[in-house]
Amino acid sequence: MRFAITMLSVVAIASIIGTVVKQSEPYNNYLIQFGQFWFPIFEAFDVYNIYQAFWFLVILLFLVVSTSLCVSRNSPKIIKDIRRFQSALSHNSFKKFKNYYEFSSSHSLNSISEILNKEGFRIKVGKDKDILVAKKGDLQKLGYIFTHLAIIVISIGGILDGNLYFKLQESFGFKKIESRNLKFSEVPGESQLDINNFSYRATLLLKEQEKNDKALLRVKDGYLVQHLPFEIKLDKFHIEHYSTGQPKAFLSDIKIRKDGQEFTETISVNKPFTMDGITIYQSDFQDGGSKLDLTLMDLFNRYQPMSLSSEVYKENSFNSDQKEYVFEFDDFREFNIFQIEKDGKLITQNIGPSVVYKFRNSSGQAVEYQTYQNPIPENEKFFFMSGVREDLQSELKFLRLPADNDLSLQGYQIFLKNIRSEELLKKNINKLADQASSLSSVEAKDNFKKNTQDIFNVYLKSGYSGLANMIEDSVAVENQESVADSYIKIIYFLAETMNQELITNNLVENDFFQDALNAYSDSFFYGDSPFLILNEYQKIYASGMQLTKDPGKIWVYIGSLFLVIGIFCMIYVQEIRLWLIKKSPRKFAVAMASNREHIDFDNYCKQLTEKFKVKE
Amino acid sequence: MILNILFILCILFSGIYSFINFREFMDVYEIAILVFSVPVFIWLGNFWSSFRKLFLATFVLTILSVYIFQNDLQMQETNFFLKYFLSSQSLIMWMTFFFPLSLASYLYSSFKSNQFSANLGSNFSWIALTSGFTGLMVRWYESYLISLDVGHIPISNLYEVFVLFCLITGAMYLYYEQKSQTKKLGSFVLIIINAAVAFILWYTFAKNADAIQPLVPALQSYWMKIHVPSNFIGYGAFSISAMIAVAYLLRNQSVVKNILPSEYVMEDLMYKSIAVGFIFFTIATILGAIWAAEAWGGYWSWDPKETWALIVWLNYAAWLHLRLVKGLRGDVLAWWSVIGLLITTFAFIGVNLFLSGLHSYGEL
Numbered sequence: 017m018r019f020a021i022t023m024l025s026v027v028a029i030a031s032i033i034g035t036v037v038k039q040s041e042p043y044n045n046y047l048i049q050f051g052q053f054w055f056p057i058f059e060a061f062d063v064y065n066i067y068q069a070f071w072f073l074v075i076l077l078f079l080v081v082s083t084s085l086c087v088s089r090n091s092p093k094i095i096k097d098i099r100r101f102q103s104a105l106s107h108n109s110f111k112k113f114k115n116y117y118e119f120s121s122s123h124s125l126n127s128i129s130e131i132l133n134k135e136g137f138r139i140k141v142g143k144d145k146d147i148l149v150a151k152k153g154d155l156q157k158l159g160y161i162f163t164h165l166a167i168i169v170i171s172i173g174g175i176l177d178g179n180l181y182f183k184l185q186e187s188f189g190f191k192k193i194e195s196r197n198l199k200f201s202e203v204p205g206e207s208q209l210d211i212n213n214f215s216y217r218a219t220l221l222l223k224e225q226e227k228n229d230k231a232l233l234r235v236k237d238g239y240l241v242q243h244l245p246f247e248i249k250l251d252k253f254h255i256e257h258y259s260t261g262q263p264k265a266f267l268s269d270i271k272i273r274k275d276g277q278e279f280t281e282t283i284s285v286n287k288p289f290t291m292d293g294i295t296i297y298q299s300d301f302q303d304g305g306s307k308l309d310l311t312l313m314d315l316f317n318r319y320q321p322m323s324l325s326s327e328v329y330k331e332n333s334f335n336s337d338q339k340e341y342v343f344e345f346d347d348f349r350e351f352n353i354f355q356i357e358k359d360g361k362l363i364t365q366n367i368g369p370s371v372v373y374k375f376r377n378s379s380g381q382a383v384e385y386q387t388y389q390n391p392i393p394e395n396e397k398f399f400f401m402s403g404v405r406e407d408l409q410s411e412l413k414f415l416r417l418p419a420d421n422d423l424s425l426q427g428y429q430i431f432l433k434n435i436r437s438e439e440l441l442k443k444n445i446n447k448l449a450d451q452a453s454s455l456s457s458v459e460a461k462d463n464f465k466k467n468t469q470d471i472f473n474v475y476l477k478s479g480y481s482g483l484a485n486m487i488e489d490s491v492a493v494e495n496q497e498s499v500a501d502s503y504i505k506i507i508y509f510l511a512e513t514m515n516q517e518l519i520t521n522n523l524v525e526n527d528f529f530q531d532a533l534n535a536y537s538d539s540f541f542y543g544d545s546p547f548l549i550l551n552e553y554q555k556i557y558a559s560g561m562q563l564t565k566d567p568g569k570i571w572v573y574i575g576s577l578f579l580v581i582g583i584f585c586m587i588y589v590q591e592i593r594l595w596l597i598k599k600s601p602r603k604f605a606v607a608m609a610s611n612r613e614h615i616d617f618d619n620y621c622k623q624l625t626e627k628f629k630v631k632e
Numbered sequence: 633m634i635l636n637i638l639f640i641l642c643i644l645f646s647g648i649y650s651f652i653n654f655r656e657f658m659d660v661y662e663i664a665i666l667v668f669s670v671p672v673f674i675w676l677g678n679f680w681s682s683f684r685k686l687f688l689a690t691f692v693l694t695i696l697s698v699y700i701f702q703n704d705l706q707m708q709e710t711n712f713f714l715k716y717f718l719s720s721q722s723l724i725m726w727m728t729f730f731f732p733l734s735l736a737s738y739l740y741s742s743f744k745s746n747q748f749s750a751n752l753g754s755n756f757s758w759i760a761l762t763s764g765f766t767g768l769m770v771r772w773y774e775s776y777l778i779s780l781d782v783g784h785i786p787i788s789n790l791y792e793v794f795v796l797f798c799l800i801t802g803a804m805y806l807y808y809e810q811k812s813q814t815k816k817l818g819s820f821v822l823i824i825i826n827a828a829v830a831f832i833l834w835y836t837f838a839k840n841a842d843a844i845q846p847l848v849p850a851l852q853s854y855w856m857k858i859h860v861p862s863n864f865i866g867y868g869a870f871s872i873s874a875m876i877a878v879a880y881l882l883r884n885q886s887v888v889k890n891i892l893p894s895e896y897v898m899e900d901l902m903y904k905s906i907a908v909g910f911i912f913f914t915i916a917t918i919l920g921a922i923w924a925a926e927a928w929g930g931y932w933s934w935d936p937k938e939t940w941a942l943i944v945w946l947n948y949a950a951w952l953h954l955r956l957v958k959g960l961r962g963d964v965l966a967w968w969s970v971i972g973l974l975i976t977t978f979a980f981i982g983v984n985l986f987l988s989g990l991h992s993y994g995e996l
Contacts, residue, residue, distance in 0.1 A: 028943055035936035035987050067934040174932065217930055258846045259779055265849050285849040286927045297929035362840075562929040569931055576918040583914055586956060587907045612956065615812075615900045 020082045023075050030075075034066040043237040065236055073178065080171045087164045094161060098154040101140045102593045104147055110595045110607035115621040118605045121629045125598055131627055137594065146598040153591035153610075162582025166575045173571030181213045182233075182240065195238035200230050208241045209233065215565050218242040222250035223304035223558040227273075231563050244563065245292050246274035253301055253557035261353045261366030266298055268559040283561070297562040303328045304558030306348040308371060312546040313425065315539040317432045321549075328556075340378045341544060347372040350555045352388070367392050369553060375545040383543045386412060389550040391419040397531065398423055404543055415542050418531035420524045425549060427524045431532045434514045436476060444513045445469055468506060475507050479537030507533065590617060604628065636677070639684040642691050643673050657780075661854040680807055689762045693718065694769040705777040720774055720786075721842055723767030724795055728829045730760035731798065735826050738818035742891040750815040757802055757822070764799045768792070775844045782846040787860040790984070791832065791841040796861070798828050801868035804908075808872070808901055814893040817901070820875040855923035863916035867980055869909025870948070874973030876902045877966035899962075902969060903955060910948045917941050936987040940979035947972050 037058075038045075046064055047055045062069030110116065121128075125148060129139050137150040185191040194207035208230075209216070218231035227249035233240040249271040256265040267284040272291060281289045281296075288297040310324045314336075324343075326332050332343040349370050355362050368390035376382040384405050391398035398419035403412030420427025434440055445468050455461045474482045483503055491499050511529050518524045596606045606628065608621045647670040655663065677684040697718035701707050708719035716722055734756035741750035768786050776783030786792045805821045835841040880898045882888050892898065920941070925931035932938060951968055954960040 024946065028946055031934075031939045031943060034934060035939045035983070038988070039934065258782060260846065262846055263849060264781060264846065265852075286853045288926065288929070295929065297927075299929060564929045566925075566930065569925060572931060573922070576921070580911070580915055580918065583911055587911065587952070614903070615896065 020079065023078055023082075027072070027075055027079070030066055030069075030072055033063065037063055037066075039067070040065055040234065040236075068179070068236075073175070076171065077175070080168055080175075083164055083171075084168055087161060087168070091161050094157045098157055101138075101149050102151060104142050104149050105595050105607075107597050107599075107605060110609075111605070113607040113609055114613065115609070115618060116605070116607040117621070117625040118599075118603070119625055119629050120602045121604060122602060123628060125596075128596065128604075128628055132594070135624065135627075137592075148594075148596040150594040150596070151592060153589045155585045156589040156591040156611075159582045159585030159587075159589065162578050162585060164582075166577075166579035166582055169575030169578065170572050173568035173575060176568030176571065177215045177566045179216065179233075179235070181215065182209060182235070191240070193235050193238035193240065200228070200241055203241045207239075208243065211243050211245045213242060213565070214567055216242055216563070217566075218563045219299065220248065220561045220563060221302075221558055222248065222561070224250055224252055224556050226250055226304075226558075227271075242563075244294070246272050248272055248296070248561070250559050251280075253304075253559040255301075255351070257351070257366070260364040261351060262364060263351075263353075266301060268298055268561065270296070270561075272296075293565055293567065295564045295566075297564065298559070299562040300560035302558050302560065303348050304556040305329050306556045307554040308345065308348060308550065309552040310371075311549040311551060313429065313549055314546050315432070315536075315542060317429075317436050321429070322546075323551075336544065336546070339544070342376045344374040344376060344382070345371065346374060346384075348553065348555065350553075356393070369550065371548060371550055373548075375543065377544065383545065384408065385543075385545055385548070387548045387550070389553075391423050397527075399531070400425055400428075400547075400549075402542075402547060404541075404545075406543075413541070415535065415538050415547075416531070417535045417547065418524075418528055420518075420528070421522065425547075427518055427528065428532055428535070430518060430523070431511075431515055431529075432536070434517075435511055435536070437514070440514045441469065441472060441510070444510055445472075447513070448509070468510075471503050471506060472510055475537070479540045480504075480534075481537070481540070590620070592617075592620075635684055635688070636681075639677050639688055640674055642688060643670055643677075646691070659854065662857070665854060665857055680810075682806070682810065683803075686758070686761060686765065686803070690765045690769060693723075693762065693766040694773075697723075697766070697770045698773055701773070701777070703777060705774060708774075718766075718770065720767045720771035723763045723770060724832070724842070727760045727764035727767060727795070727798065728833055730756045730763065731802070731822065731825055731829045734760060735819070735822035738815065738822055742816065742819045742888075745891075750818070753818050753822075754806065754809065754815060757806055757818075761799055761802050761806070764795060764802075768795060768799070771844065778844060779846075782844070784847050784852075785857055786844075787864075788847055788851055788856065789841070789845065791835055793860060793864060794828050794832050794835070796864050797867060797871075798825050798832070800861075800864050801825050801828075801871055804865070804868050804905065805872055808905065812893065812897050812901060814897065816891055816893045817876055817879060817898070819891070820879045821872050824871045824875050850927050853923060853927065855919060855926070859916055859919040859923055862912045862919060866909045866913030866916055867976060869905040869912065870944075870969075870973055870976045873902050873905040873909065873969050876905070877969040880966045881963060881970070902966065906948060906951060906969065906972075910945075910952060913941075913945060913948070917945060936983050937979070940975075940983050944972075944976050944979045947975055 041064065043059075043064065046058070050058060058064065062071070066072055123131075125141070125146065129141070129148065129150075132139055132148075132150050135152070137152045139148060139150045141148050182191055186193075190206065191209070192206045194203055216233055218233045220228060220231040222228060227247055229244050229247040231242045231244055233242045251269040251271060253266075253268050255263050256267070258264050265284050267282055269280070269282050270289075272279045272281065274292075279291070283289045283296055283298050285298050288295045290296070306328045308324075308326050308328070310326065312322045312324055312334075314321075319336075324332060326343065326345055328345045328348045330345055332345075334341045334343055349372070352367050352370050353364060354367055355364055356367070357363075358365075368388060370386055370388045372384070372386045374382040374384050385402055387402035388400070391400050394416075399416040400419060401414050401416055403414045405412050417425060417428050419425065445465050448468065449455060449461045449465050452464065455464055471483070474486055478485075484500070487496050487500055487503070508529060511533055512519075512526075515524075515529065518528070519526070590610060591612065592608055592610050594606065594608045596604060598604055606625060608624070610617050647666060650666055651663070658666065673687065677687065697714070700711055700714055700718060708714045708721075714722075717726070734753045737749045737753035737756055740746060741748075741753060771786040771792070772783075775786065787796055801821070802825055805818070805825075809815055809818065876898050879888070879892055880895070880902060883892050883895055883898070920938070921931040924933065924935075924938070928935075947968075951965065951972065954968075955965060
């Protein structure tokens with residue numbers, strides 16, 4: 017018993033460890049988390065898959081065996097107890113019981129028996145005819161057997177659904193975990209499990225229109241290939257949304273083909289489909305290689321916009337400034353649900369598709385980008401947004417290009433072209449110099465022109481931060497602020513006059529230029545990638561399904577039912593033993609005892625005795 | 633007698649009305665739950681007569697609220713009665729107002745031996761229960777006013793289940809209070825209810841958690857209607873037991889010596905609430921396993937929440953084993969029950985805060 021409790025505690029502690037250490041992660045994560053020293057020690061104890069660990073299962077098995085022994089040892093005694101009456105005690109001995117009453121009544125022993133019968137007692141009248149023993153609540157004792165049997169049945173069901181089939185074959189050396197990254201067809205036979213495997217929880221990831229008759233079984237740091245008795249094809253995966261944009265349902269339309277027969281089914285979360293004892297669940301989804309039609313726009317207008325057709329999971333090489341880069345498209349999200357502020361209230365809204373990609377240079381360094389297709393509202397204006405981060409741990413920093421009145425990027429593209437046009441710059445600086453009446457001499461004018469051009473060129477070359485550096489280097493501290501102010505004014509004025517066509521064509525409003533200038537300045541922090549404009553797309557999903565075969569489930573459920581019944585019996589059925597003696601024609605004595613005596617029991621004894629007293 | 637007839641009529645009316653009008657929105661399991669709940673409620677009223685009053689008060693107030701709403705959610709901003717009394721938000725706020733009041737009354741009665749104040753404590757709790765239950769009912773209705781597909785039973789996120797916890801714990805306490813004919817434990821049990829109330833207030837004002845959100849796909853199941861309440865009967869009962877255990881452990885301290893019921897009564901209540909909690913917790917865990925088998929593809933995944941539920945279960949199984957089979961009584965079990973509450977609290981909130989897993993509906 018002591019040993020069993022110790023083992024139970026070990027199971028409890030191991031279970032707690034299993035909740036703290038995330039289970040079944042890639043082993044590399046653990047190596048990073050625990051370091052070189054602890055990683056192999058924890059691995060030796062199977063901490064990463066603690067619930068499947070050999071020692072864990074052995075302890076569970078031990079507990080099942082010990083519970084079984086306990087039941088088999090106690091059950092005969094209990095059953096005997098139930099069938100037999102307690103021995104008839106002498107008046108003198110039951111007199112000492114806590115619930116002992118003497119009473120007078122006109123009842124005969126027979127009519128008292130009737131009362132007891134109604135109360136659910138079983139009665140035996142003694143040889144002397146004036147002594148009566150009765151008892152009730154035998155179910156309470158059965159509760160003990162029920163609960164303990166239930167635990168055994170549940171455990172057996174659970175063990176049945178463990179990966180015994182593989183474990184046995186593995187221990188004889190027939191099967192082996194595969195850890196290389198291979199296609200299903202290349203996985204060697206020793207890592208494939210046939211359809212006779214009686215229990216498993218495998219996963220299957222299918223792109224739309226893809227099919228397979230094998231699934232993946234993750235084991236420790238590797239996997240096995242599980243053959244299925246049928247072939248599954250994913251026709252279509254779809255997401256239904258609430259009006260706020262939050263997902264309402266994930267559904268997969270699948271076709272199951274077996275022996276030339278075909279079944280069409282739709283599975284969704286909470287609505288799985290079962291065939292041949294295998295239940296197919298909707299478990300997750302990801303992109304299945306969506307097709308993307310993109311325009312690449314250089315943020316410094318060094319080359320004309322180019323078009324690019326690609327797919328998620330595809331790589332495209334790209335040259336810029338005589339350097340080689342690679343686009344790696346990682347994900348395409350058709351819906352991005354965000355909480356945004358509208359009329360002073362937070363509302364949940366879908367802001368449309370986004371592309372996630374890495375932009376890798378020739379030395380292998382990659383920067384991650386997430387670019388949204390649609391302009392996103394902010395303070396009654398709209399911006400095209402793209403986030404950038406150099407490592408996956410940091411937050412995305414956003415570049416915000418202002419949209420024009422047609423909600424397109426065309427205005428910004430024209431702006432970009434114009435401010436980088438030397439000819440336009442010269443023309444407008446001349447105009448500015450001519451207008452400035454304070455510049456009387458030619459020399460002063462030329463000086464002004466040169467300075468203005470320098471300022472603008474610094475901005476063009478390195479944005480506001482370049483100007484800030486320049487001011488810091490060449491202007492006295494007390495004047496820096498006013499100089500910066502005038503520089504910004506000059507740049508703003510020039511940008512506006514250089515882009516008169518945007519205003520006259522009614523393509524942008526006046527407040528466009530401030531945002532555009534900010535955007536241009538921020539572009540220096542955007543990295544080398546051109547800005548992606550997503551023209552069109554064709555979303556293709558991949559649906560993650562889980563395939564479960566669990567013949568032990570039914571036993572677990574049956575066991576659970578017995579567990580509840582058993583607990584109920586143990587707690588709420590009151591076991592009572594009763595002795596009654598007729599001392600003289602109208603005088604009785606009664607005593608009651610139970611293995612669980614508490615307030616309710618005492619009250620019941622009192623009430624029962626009252627019933628004996630009354631003559632109906 | 634009249635009360636009883638009225639009670640049964642109201643239940644039958646609710647059941648039949650729902651069946652006739654909302655049948656097409658329910659699947660076969662939900663209809664089964666509806667049909668089954670009619671006799672369960674009638675039984676509950678029979679088992680505990682005060683439940684009838686609670687039910688009738690909730691029934692009348694809910695109907696009144698629905699009547700004023702006129703199927704227009706905007707009414708809660710414009711209508712005076714809805715804005716301050718009968719919308720779910722204000723009803724729940726009234727609950728958070730009356731529970732502290734109840735605790736204060738119980739405390740006053742304990743230290744001044746004032747029977748009137750003790751009665752006031754119970755009555756405030758009854759008012760809190762009535763407004764809380766009505767609040768949940770109205771919230772259920774309001775969720776359908778947002779949109780038909782958003783509508784769902786309000787036990788789906790941390791805010792809603794905390795309200796449920798307060799109500800279930802409060803109701804169970806009041807039952808034991810009547811049964812054991814002592815109001816002396818109110819000062820203890822109401823503390824844990826008010827801790828939950830404090831959380832609700834913080835959660836509402838700091839996190840705006842009281843907004844009704846649509847259900848994520850994993851929660852769209854009739855199982856939620858039975859899994860969650862039975863779990864919270866378990867949690868509530870364990871909490872009551874732990875608070876009584878605290879009182880039990882303090883019984884010899886001079887400060888509280890005279891304000892506690894007898895040792896025997898406390899010991900008995902401690903056992904009774906753990907017993908009822910254990911049964912419901914067992915059922916809830918089993919129902920959870922069956923639901924998991926349907927939603928996640930396996931009845932047991934060693935998900936942190938599942939594992940901690942198992943630990944809670946083992947803990948109280950051991951408690952009952954010691955008491956029933958070994959006949960243990962007294963301080964050890966009382967301490968155990970207090971520690972049990974710590975484990976339960978971790979299983980309830982700690983898992984959501986510190987561990988990640990499939991059960992991540994109640995994140996802070």
